[in-house]
Amino acid sequence: MRTDAPSVPAKGVAQAIPKPAPRRRSPALRRAFPYILLAPALAYLLVITLYPGLFAIYQSLFVVKFLTWEWTGFGNYSAILQDREFWAALGNTALIGAISLTLQTVIALAIAYFAYRDPFIRGWRIVYLMPMLFMPSAVAFIWKLAFNDGRVISDLLGRLGLIEGNIDWLGSIPLARLTLIVADVWQWTPFLFIIFVAALQGQDQEIEEAARLDGASWPSIFWNISLPMMRPVIVVAITLRGIDITTMFTNVFVMTQGTPGGATETMSYFIYRQGFRMFNFGYASAASVLMLILTVIIAQTVVKRAFHSGKK
Amino acid sequence: MAKARKSRGESMLLRYLVLGGWALVCLLPILWFLSIGFRPRTEVITPQPIYWPTFSLDAWHLLMSDWPIAKYLRNSVIAVAGSVVIDLMLAIPAAYALARYEFKGREDIGFYILSTRMMAPAIVAVPIFFLFKTLGLLDSVWALMLIYAAINLSLVTWIIRSYMLDIPKELEDAARTDGAGDLTILREIIVPACLPGIITAAVIAAIFAINEFLFTLLIASTSNAYTMSVALANFTGGSDGIIYNAIALVSFIAFVPILILVILIQKHLSRGLTMGAVKG
Structure with missing residues (x-):
């Protein structure tokens, strides 16, 4: 309060409107x-x-056999960098992830583009969401049964006249990887779809109409107008999905366990196997x-x- | 004009082919898996797949007699609900600070919180396993609760932050001139105003927690702490092989409540899944 201000009227105002004094905090506390x-x-x-990060760095400098920790310096690292299984796991994660993410993005964009102005969009959305709402372990079992144990996919392809007899999906490297990709695409395309539909519904309709x-x-409206407007949203959605794909574990654990010959082993499964199957902590x-x-x-x-681009 | 109408008609046919086709891709495996849950075990794995099975409640009886389904359900509910409560208690003040205050390091702290979402579970699996072993928390529902809370904290914070940013500042300013303190404003004004965001965050966090597999697999070594998600793997061991019809039934038991929750927050789903980056 200014000291030279006339004190009487100020007092008068304060009395006229009684207010609880604002709680004061010290500047440091503020x-x-x-x-x-x-x-x-x-x-x-x-x-x-x-x-965990620090613990992992510390533990990585030891050879751990149950309760004994033996110092090895960078021994684990030099071994790992020469470990073909490690590089294979890294490559598998990148390959399976990239194919799966590309397919999901294309499918999600296509169905989102056709669905967002449809009068039945609420219905479509619930139907398309469903695969995502199953527990990932359950989805892994669905596809394990469909591909391998129940032979349903082979049977259906046979009825369509595409193949003859039964396919051993785990017997071939590309086919085993394909089963993981199918399971991932089936479960997670909805994630991208939901986001893309929201983005399309939120964008300015007038430009398209014009x-x-x-x-x-x-197609030209889609390529030249909708797609560029959706770019920031697509980037955010693909980033989030890409992160999750690189951590793929459940499907590998349930469906392939890395077979055949490690061709479907992802990074997460590699770490799990080294740590909790071989006790090479x-x-x-x-890794x-x-x-x-x-x-x-x-x-x-x-x-x-x-x-940053997503926030605008 | 005529040309426009024609191209529109063609795209209508294409539209329903694409939409209907993908709907079948989504639904057929689900319906078929549902039929697995209600058929006798002898009709699950056969030389020729059976598409029209005999109806049977075998799996249901197995679940009720052999399998402590009530216990797994209870574990799931306790761990998931507890983790969501922890998340909300930690995330609401944090989101408020990120949304409403200017301070040094705000961007970096916000990004650090976001970046914990990117950590692959496998990276921290070994250290977390040793941490909980030291704490004597292995094979306990409480450990799962703490883990689930940690996994979802970043997501919950960012979703709530995004909704708080939408609240007009005037609301708070009015209360502030009335002498309300910061915590009162948070409790009385901010929280009610961003309730949809809080609910969305809670539902999405709950779904991720229900689905969590790797940590649960490592931490829950006996049925003491098994949740629905990992207990499914229980049907695979032993001389009986994989008991698919029971697995299918359990999957649907978990699926129905999740479906209901998601339909309730449908409008907010895209915003929630992108941690607030995309407003639906």
């Missing part, structure tokens, strides 16, 4: 307040990410650290940019 609000969540995340009145065909930790480094690089580059 500045600290957002950090205090964030502290519990950050502490929790640090325990669950930073601690183009249509000008006689533009629907130091080795598994070294985790390498994967963590990859993750951080991708997060800092692709994801940061994707979420």
